[in-house]
Amino acid sequence: MPAPLLSLRKMTKTYGQTVANSAIDLDVAAGSIHAILGENGAGKSTLMKLIYGVERPDEGEMHWNGEPVHLTSPAEARRLGIGMVFQHFSLFETLTVVENISLIVPGSKVDLAARIRALGQDFGLVVDPFAHVHALSVGERQRVEIIRCLLTEPRLLILDEPTSVLPPQAVGLLFETLRRLRDGGVSILFISHKLDEIRALCDRATILRGGRVTGDVDPRDHDSHDLARMMIGRDMPAPLHLAPMPKGEMRLELTALDHQPDDPFGVTLAGVSLRLHAGEILGIAGISGNGQAEMSRLISGETLLPASRRDEIRMMDKPVGHLGPAARRALGLAFVPEERLGRGAVPDMTLADNSLLTAHPLGLLKRGLIDRQAEARFTAACIADFDVRTSGPEAEAGSLSGGNLQKFIMGREISLNPRLLFVAQPTWGVDIGAATAIRHRLVKMRNAGVAVLVISEELEELFEICDRIQVLHKGSLSPSLDPRSTRPEEIGRWMIGSASVVA
């Protein structure tokens, strides 16, 4: 066997008390698609940062083409031939594709445009070099990022969760591109926690759990069950069954809601209508950036409507369009926003003080003064009930991992005994075990007669827990779809606008 393109031995990286990577071994063969599989917090991102020279290891060796290397910066990694496409794009929206690329890659714009077109031809990365980035779909933006990497002629391309931002149809196109790249001699490190994708695409998979390698396998030889067990250390959670519920009273009603956001880069909502009853879960599917943020601020009361339009949003059968968040919460709304730090929680405050944020009506105040004991009791109960991993109520919210903070915020909002529970991206960044627990909790709330509204990018999640699904695309909401009789592809078509063919 020839020497692997990239070889890591005993790579270790610690942050304070946390061991992010512990003695990781990894061999990436030339011309292969190699998966790094693991839950959130398993150490995938840290490992990629080590490989790309963003961080330096505490211990361990890295070999490139058999030669030992010590990377000190991404620039050095790029010189070796390592390219990386991050999960969050770094493109300037107001510039064109070729202008964005020319910021990094030397050469005249005419030249670059020709090379961009040529690469597009060769690898199925079709994009107009003179289009402005803000006019591109997410899939197209990702292509621009990949092209930008390819123009530096890498030998190894790292893709960090590339499918998390794509609709189902675009995933297929991306995979086709990646296979062509591999056949052209580029190795690919593909980071993901989606088992099916890895089985469909990858030649080799290294599985991480808790910062250690727990498996190094050919994913085609293993079924999803095996891979999941290596990834989470136990069996996959069983799917949930939704017992039909009698139709309850109306808890949330949006009627032909139009909204022009103040933010010039915001999404305009047009004619958004939905009805949500007690005892059901309504899922809002769609790719982020199609109006989810605007819609959730309107429902939470963070954005207000003028009093003349207050009937466009009704909660518990009352017009609330003009009422602020506190008034809506008093009616029985609880809300978990997608931004946890700085919105759902104050990072510099303790968990106990973060309980106070929305749970203060639950007897945490005595005549306007904070009852510190009640505050600590509530917080401790929340931490215990929702399995929040933390040193205790006095830990600062900013010190928790994203998943643990999400569990805490979920716990706080559920503890409010809401009549209407609204959750945006319930399991973003949460590990599989906790995500399952959160979904179970949502279904339990539904069964107890709470109306639950869920905005999520994860289609599987919505199919698992929702009674009905509506799809948000460019500020418009699709009609209500029944997940039992709708195929994911159909939802996918709504996600990219049924008229267009390719994202």
Next chain:
Amino acid sequence: MIRLVRRDRASRRMAVAAPLLALFAAILSNLILFVAMGKDPGAVFYALLLEPFMTWSGFSEVLLKTAPLLLIAQGLAIGFRAKVFNIGAEGQFILGAIFASAIPVYFPQATGGWIWPAMLVMGAIGGALWAVVPAFWRVRLNANEILVTLMMSLIAVQLLNYLLLGPWKDPMGFNFPQSVMFQYDAMIPILFPGTRVNVSLLLAFLAALLAWIYMQRSFGCYQFLVGGLAPKAATYAGFSQSRAIWLSLLIGGFAAGLAGAAEVAGPIGQLQRSISTGYGYAAIIVAYLGGLHPLGIVASSFLMAALYIGGDNAMVSADLPVAAVRVFQGSLLVFYLAAITFVRFRLVRTGGAPA
């Protein structure tokens, strides 16, 4: 190479050490400055930092200056925690003095124990009213309160000048720009006989106590804090930002106005041009040096008062220019702002070959 790394949680120890470090650095650097100016560092050091504490009369003057600084800084700190930056305490202080002076100016013959308390109330109202303008524009038009409060201070100075040169000028005062001397009942009772320290010191400590309770236990203060630390979280929870802005500025103006009233009804005894020696601005430094914490501010206001007295001493005995005291105050704040970085961050030595 040395890098800053964020701590897992804010360091309490460092929060206490930061002002002390800043004080030390300020003393050291200023002594170097004084030496460069050709002054005797030993004499300056003695006059500036030791002399205020050597005699009871000197020390009582420190206490006298502590009162307004403590009062104003406590009021400002409440707003600063909510990130409402009232920089105009100086103007609110002057308005407090003007409002309080209205009673003895218009009723110079009045007698009775009600006069000085009424003056304090008037002063507090005057200071708060002066803060209404920036609060209104901030809430209405999102006009930056830093600029508006600062400009309001300049207006306050001109208003004071107008009154002293025009309608309120003492007719028997040889044309000096000052009001009549206040009658006995318009003066705040003295606390320690033989000194100028009056009851307003007790008021300042009472304000500190209230501020401490407010900060420890009040839900209102909690809402302010959320608004300052994470405005989006405040909106999310439904805490009113405009209420926080109004209250912050009104409390700040109220406290500064009270301090202004106590100054004219206390050591000065009349309305004149030089009623404030920059208390309103110095209190900003005091508030930050005290870590925006009510107890810390008690300590920092005392320190700042001592620097005022020490600065006066140094001008006389060590031949230091007036500006030197200001430089000292300013460098103290700058060093403090640098030092508090280490409350949330720590230094880590990086580099060398990886093992």
